[in-house]
Amino acid sequence: MFAWNTVSNAHHYDVWVNAIINGQETIGNPVLRNSSASGTSWTPTTALSRGRTYRWYIGAVSTNGTTFWSEGVTFFVVA
Numbered sequence: 001m002f003a004w005n006t007v008s009n010a011h012h013y014d015v016w017v018n019a020i021i022n023g024q025e026t027i028g029n030p031v032l033r034n035s036s037a038s039g040t041s042w043t044p045t046t047a048l049s050r051g052r053t054y055r056w057y058i059g060a061v062s063t064n065g066t067t068f069w070s071e072g073v074t075f076f077v078v079a
Contacts, residue, residue, distance in 0.1 A: 007060035009063075014035045
């Protein structure tokens with residue numbers, strides 16, 4: 001599950017998860033994404049691969065479509 005704090009004036013949220021392969025982030029090709037998340041959490045239906053490193057971002061999307069992105073958070077899925 002991915003969870004975040006509420007952002008004032010956010011219409012919805014965009015959850016983006018990239019893989020880290022050989023120390024390089026796969027920017028532009030997310031392994032998971034939910035571009036219309038509501039509330040402050042999201043549980044994906046697809047499992048991430050064990051023994052892999054990922055970085056996730058949360059974007060607060062305003063009513064006019066502007067997205068304000070967080071800094072990435074890196075995590076490891078235990079094998």
